[in-house]
Amino acid sequence: MSRRLLFLVPLHEPQACCTVSSESCFPHGAGPASVEMTPSQRIAAAFSPDNMRQLGGRLIDLLSEHLQAVELSEKSVLNWNEPQENIARAGVILDEAAGSTFSTDLASRFESLIEEMLARGHNLHDPRYIGHQVPAPVPIAGLFDALGSITNQVMAIYEMGPWATSVERSLIERLGSRIGWKPDKFGGLVTHGGSLGNLTALLTARNIALGDAWEAGLTSNGKPPVILAHADSHYSVARAAGIIGIGSAQVLKVGLDERRRMDPQKLDELLSVMHSRNVPVVAVSAASCATPIGAFDPLDQIAEVCRRHEAWLHVDAAHGGAALLSRKYHHLLSGIDQVDSLVWDAHKMMFVPALCAFVFYRNRDHRLETFQQDAGYLFDPSVPELAEFDSGTSTIECTKRAATYGLWGTWAMFGEELFEDLVDVTFDLTREFHDRLLGEPDFEPLHEPQCNILAFRHVPPELRDAAEEDIARFLLALRRELIRSGEFYIVQAKIAGRQALRVTIINPLTKTEHLEGLIEAIRRFGRTILQS
């Protein structure tokens, strides 16, 4: 077949053409006048490269203007609208597209949609966004991501996403070596988030610990097995236990030291108790770092304990993994090369858009212990040598996005050093903020920060002798008012029973003056609440 034979309808049937160009077949802003598209017109318009170019150009311009304003704090951080109002609005916009009888052209329609999406979203690039462990991502990472979306590069088997697979593998190789592992010894995969990462790794550990659990299920296997976890583990650890049939109540919390790190001696004792009672231990789940205050477990000592007890050691390094790339903060993860599995989210401290989470296994064969495979329609038996490169054998997803395009592109543009820079500036500034709060009598940092997470309290003089319950109510109300105002975005946490405000400095544009502004705003919102 000649490759030139095939023509795209809109290019050669101008009458049926619905482009955004000046010859658009839609009347321009002509009030109630409207034109209903035919099926072939709709398909032609939707798949037209020319439309994509023109609308894409507008998108980039609008996004760039938006980013500029957001980075200069000219807009609200969070655009707060009540859920019912937002949902109704999103629905009205869909319904008014019925019959695609617009009284305006596609370009105007597109612009108004983009503007509404931006006006109702969350502005993470505002330096006053100091909230969850979700970064203001490198915008250029999103461009690489968009290439994957628009051309729909996916994985499952190598031939569907040869470059997507290869990009992912090249990153696994490099990040694995930063963990301290030798090529060809370790294995890795990418999945849609840290929660799925913890689930995947703990499932691997379950299958290895419990023999035929995958095929036969977990019933009638003798003593119920347990997972021993950091007392401040992310909720996805207990959730994974609930999912994989261990039971969320079968997650036993290991005691913490005074800095809320897993205490190796308490772990040792707990493992001994389990052993003496013949209770199977599926895994020990440590944290680098735990969510509430960003505490990094002493992995060297924990690994030594686990080795002695022959227990699988998993580490949730979703947030802290990237510190491996910093000469200054690498030490926080000392011992990570001795763990059996770990999770490392690039969409946290590597500043790429969600979701891009890595799971690593010290022993590369373990990657294939998680799932078993039987999909004749997918895996071609005539080329067994390619199976090694089929992501579907080791990931919980079948079809998977090219989730590492953003990370790969960012690394390729700016070098690995950018990630070190981002860790250093955000960790450093958090330490500075901590020291600053120490000097304010109405602020109390609840811990010395190990990374870019800081939990603290603001207790104005009027509340100094108040009950904890009242202080908690005050702080929750203060935060709620503050974020709804759009002036700052911070979160809340309960640390050892005490209500706290909590920041994660996860935007490299956040500077000292923004944190000064935060102190001022917290006091101001506090006064208003006390006066009301």
Added chain:
Amino acid sequence: MSRRLLFLVPLHEPQACCTVSSESCFPHGAGPASVEMTPSQRIAAAFSPDNMRQLGGRLIDLLSEHLQAVELSEKSVLNWNEPQENIARAGVILDEAAGSTFSTDLASRFESLIEEMLARGHNLHDPRYIGHQVPAPVPIAGLFDALGSITNQVMAIYEMGPWATSVERSLIERLGSRIGWKPDKFGGLVTHGGSLGNLTALLTARNIALGDAWEAGLTSNGKPPVILAHADSHYSVARAAGIIGIGSAQVLKVGLDERRRMDPQKLDELLSVMHSRNVPVVAVSAASCATPIGAFDPLDQIAEVCRRHEAWLHVDAAHGGAALLSRKYHHLLSGIDQVDSLVWDAHKMMFVPALCAFVFYRNRDHRLETFQQDAGYLFDPSVPELAEFDSGTSTIECTKRAATYGLWGTWAMFGEELFEDLVDVTFDLTREFHDRLLGEPDFEPLHEPQCNILAFRHVPPELRDAAEEDIARFLLALRRELIRSGEFYIVQAKIAGRQALRVTIINPLTKTEHLEGLIEAIRRFGRTILQS
């Protein structure tokens, strides 16, 4: 704090500026000459809205040119390179960015990266891409997706992604009503793919069927429970059973009728046997449609059987769900309003980029039976009325992408009718292709297509009396050569023990002439193989 006080470094420190403009501080193509960026320069360059605009503009231009050529079949469908070669190349590109000492400017670097990504990817928009159940997506959907990526709109709790949550809810409302359900009666959620969707729904069924399984785990619960599934179920069903502790071998296959649909009578009998043996049935998993030949189960009859046996009925409608939007093909899903749960992938027959999978529950309360929640740092106890809108309570992901931006934007641009068009043209053409193959003595369609999936064999005269094993080897080799040539992309499947070639017409630009070209190419590649 004054909102104008804050300046972005690159805008006001020209000496430290690394933009892509003509004043770029990088020498242009000056051979070995190079400049190493400082940390603050790297961060400024990476987060510069101006850089995003200029690189984004280039991305859109390059993508548009690429799409134009691909839609006209001017390039290879699949760009085949051996995995080792691709992986090495992806790694070299990362390594040469070390120190970000480029001998060229950011814009040139960006362009070369984009060009390489496009040159090594898979071109799903080529009308000769007729492969897996992964569409040539609406390119404009990818633009809406990009907005979500670049600004990093995510969910878990409402306040992190108020608009992302609302867009998702507005789509759940509308798609649920297309299933035939009344507002406020059903529930839904969006997850990263159909495999996770099946896992989520079967986990819900497990928790409801087995009482305290979530907390206590599955050990010592008496007779091992089972899942009864369509014999051609997607592998994610058995995999889900392996994950949730039921056991992959505890998935019992329900017999099929002559069109490979689940046989309601055989289901009835199997359920009776389970009942008589006191075996708990977690769920019946039907298909709309099953993967191999796209067979749609008779849901009306299956639902009646399940009701009688009080069994949870789940339907994997990942591929076929979108037929609900077609007046012509709606009937294939008759009875779907009676199921307990279903999965419907928008990233299949609604033609948006991966991944965007819906899970629906007929009873909205079931949405909250899947997981249990304890994440003090996430969920603010002072506003319990917002918990209803926190996606994290019902999705396996914690942080979740704004996975419905592409679908919402496409619907808002072109109306729901576009999805009907896409179903109709692809289903219709598959039927036409089937009829066409009937007239060719060396081609044998293995079934009458119910949708856009067709499995068939090509058996040249020389192989008419060959053993099945030889025909299978021939067809696998033929397909392998065909896809590596870049001329067409099709897949393979084994249907009732017979090796087949298989197409999914999932690009609306595919026309009769491309299918004629496919017949010719298959014969040509077949001859070459027989002669070699």
